[in-house]
Amino acid sequence: MMMDAPREGRTMRARARRASELRRRVGEILDHGVGADRASVLVDRTLILLILLNLIGVVLESVPDIDARWHPAFVTIEIVSIVVFTAEYALRIWSAPEHALTRALSPGQARWRYATSAVGIVDLLAILPFWFIFAVPEDLRVILVFRVVRFLKLGRYSPGMRSLLDALYNERRALAACLVIFFGTTLFAAVLMYLAERHVQPDRLGTIPDAIWWAFVTLGTIGYGDVVPVTPIGKVIAGATILMAMAMVAMPVGIIATAFAEEIHRRDFVVTWGMVARVPLFAGLDAAAIADIMRYLRAQTVDAGDVIVRVGDPAHSMYFIARGAVDIDLKGRHITLGVGHFFGEIALLRRAHRSATVTALTRANLLVLDGEDLRRLMERDPRIAERIQEVVRERVGADIVGRRGDLVGEEIAQGREHKAD
Numbered sequence: 399m400m401m402d403a404p405r406e407g408r409t410m411r412a413r414a415r416r417a418s419e420l421r422r423r424v425g426e427i428l429d430h431g432v433g434a435d436r437a438s439v440l441v442d443r444t445l446i447l448l449i450l451l452n453l454i455g456v457v458l459e460s461v462p463d464i465d466a467r468w469h470p471a472f473v474t475i476e477i478v479s480i481v482v483f484t485a486e487y488a489l490r491i492w493s494a495p496e497h498a499l500t501r502a503l504s505p506g507q508a509r510w511r512y513a514t515s516a517v518g519i520v521d522l523l524a525i526l527p528f529w530f531i532f533a534v535p536e537d538l539r540v541i542l543v544f545r546v547v548r549f550l551k552l553g554r555y556s557p558g559m560r561s562l563l564d565a566l567y568n569e570r571r572a573l574a575a576c577l578v579i580f581f582g583t584t585l586f587a588a589v590l591m592y593l594a595e596r597h598v599q600p601d602r603l604g605t606i607p608d609a610i611w612w613a614f615v616t617l618g619t620i621g622y623g624d625v626v627p628v629t630p631i632g633k634v635i636a637g638a639t640i641l642m643a644m645a646m647v648a649m650p651v652g653i654i655a656t657a658f659a660e661e662i663h664r665r666d667f668v669v670t671w672g673m674v675a676r677v678p679l680f681a682g683l684d685a686a687a688i689a690d691i692m693r694y695l696r697a698q699t700v701d702a703g704d705v706i707v708r709v710g711d712p713a714h715s716m717y718f719i720a721r722g723a724v725d726i727d728l729k730g731r732h733i734t735l736g737v738g739h740f741f742g743e744i745a746l747l748r749r750a751h752r753s754a755t756v757t758a759l760t761r762a763n764l765l766v767l768d769g770e771d772l773r774r775l776m777e778r779d780p781r782i783a784e785r786i787q788e789v790v791r792e793r794v795g796a797d798i799v800g801r802r803g804d805l806v807g808e809e810i811a812q813g814r815e816h817k818a819d
Contacts, residue, residue: 418496425493428486439760445486449548452479480525483548487521524548565657576650580617583646587639588613594632599625617643690779694771700758707742709755715766716742722762727755734759 427438455472458464465472494512495505503511512518524547552559566573588609595603602625603609612625616639627636695718700706706717706724718740726733726741735741741756776783 421493422496425496483525520550561661565661569657572653584613590635695765698764698766704758706756707752711752715768718765720763723759725757
């Protein structure tokens with residue numbers, strides 16, 4: 399009996415580890431979003447397709463003729479959707495303790511943090527309308543129209559939408575100030591128009607609330623034309639209000655556009671910085687040196703099936719994978735590299751020929767550093783040159799493909815042959 403206790407303890411710990419690894423894997427699949435993880439990409443695309451089908455179904459169901467013909471299909475889509483979205487929500491709750499942002503919390507706190515977050519609330523609202531139909535009277539089943547809230551789930555799968563939301567949040571104070579100015583201008587214009595037109599048009603501009611409606615639609619550049627001034631002073635006020643409307647529209651648009659561009663630039667900067675800093679050639683360099691490197695990087699987009707480099711070609715550039723996945727064909731041996739990996743720097747440094755053919759598996763975004771730029775960096779900064787030479791010496795005799803994804807052994811060997819020639 400006493401001998402079984404340690405064994406039982408080890409068994410329980412092993413089960414706990416397996417459960418933790420499974421939760422972490424589920425979290426990676428659900429939250430990864432982009433990259434070379436095929437399971438994550440498949441799940442994301444399936445959920446996006448299901449969301450789009452739901453939105454199309456909600457719209458088409460409102461057309462009686464279409465609903466009468468395709469009602470069974472709409473019901474099937476809804477049942478499949480509710481099963482999938484409910485399972486997704488449950489899995490996100492279950493895997494929340496393994497999320498990087500909540501790993502320091504207890505499991506209960508981590509799950510509560512997700513459930514009360516903006517994305518958690520959207521996920522919950524996406525499934526609640528279906529379950530409501532079992533608790534509300536028949537005439538209230540119009541609540542199903544709120545299924546359109548599932549559109550908000552697309553924000554999780556769109557980096558651009560997330561960047562826009564971040565930009566709006568960052569500029570919330572400036573946008574709030576624009577809103578205050580808008581309402582202040584509306585009230586000011588309404589009072590002036592009321593004073594100018596109250597006796598001439600008492601039925602339309604006889605009160606300040608009536609005039610506020612005119613000012614609101616005018617400053618909003620809508621101008622329904624249901625209320626127009628007829629007195630000369632009223633027309634002057636209307637003209638000035640129209641000019642103010644241009645400024646009212648331009649201010650928030652300019653703020654949002656600038657903030658969005660800065661957010662995109664900041665995100666790309668962070669991604670690029672992180673990728674460059676992880677490259678063994680540049681590991682240990684300070685911020686100034688990495689900033690110098692980033693100025694020389696250029697973007698390249700390739701489609702699935704495009705050959706990026708071909709075996710035997712001269713090496714002119716090294717490549718960083720910002721998005722997507724590539725396949726390296728080393729004489730029949732295939733290796734897949736994804737986001738954060740890089741390839742081709744050793745052949746570039748040794749002025750060798752490529753030892754493998756690299757083909758894009760998916761549409762991929764690459765960051766390219768040309769050989770002349772790399773050598774220019776080495777000439778400008780002795781620290782970079784010293785670090786590069788050190789890494790090359792360390793990698794002599796390494797495997798064909800290094801741990802971080804760069805082509806090493808054969809390219810160095812070709813570089814030696816090239817140098818000997």
